[in-house]
Amino acid sequence: MFKTQRRTAFSANTLCQTVNAMYRRAGISGAISHSGRRSFITTLATKGIGVRVLASLAGHRSIATTQAYIDVNDAMKRAAVELIN
Template sequence: MMMLDLYAGMRAIEIAALRIGNVVDENGELNEQVYLAKEQTKGQRERVVYFNKRLRKALQDYIAEQGLGDKRQIQLLRTQSGNGFTADTIRRAMRSLFTNAGISNASSHSCRRTALTTLANKGVSVHVIREIAGHANLATAVPGCKQRQAGDGG
């Protein structure tokens, strides 16, 4: 769950909603692009999430270890009791991980912000970052970025 947040910039609600069928294609290969339906996102807007090579490898290993490859309709992340995580249980689990690591005031959203900031620091266009973040407003997607208003001369 931490890697989905940190490498893909996903929200807890999106991580909880991920199904095996979202990340694995019909041939059992990990998707580079994951399409989230509006029911799986904040704001009820469809969006695409991109998985880098490291994340795909980790997910491939996880799915193989858990024997989940052919269970396309179940949630990707499962609790020890076999139930799917909720967004709230993901938030609590990540806060606990941060607390146990001695990192105060961090949450699941901290990884998401780090993912987006890393992209900005690497020179990725703010418009691309907005798309990756799933934000309609550019200023929301990139901290410190202010959208120009029509007629402001900029």
């Protein structure tokens, strides 16, 4: 997806450092290279997308890995409780 000046692929470490630097330049504090993945997965989970679909989109072999990325938020808890009505 990204190429270096030498036209080779970024290493995983270089890509993480690049993304972290982009967050810093954008003034987004506390973000790390996986923040985008976590946000993407959590947003889809909030919209009701199943964990198996999320795992496939994220490229995870195990749904347990995907579940670790899902941040439970108040909107998700509210929606769950409203299902009881």
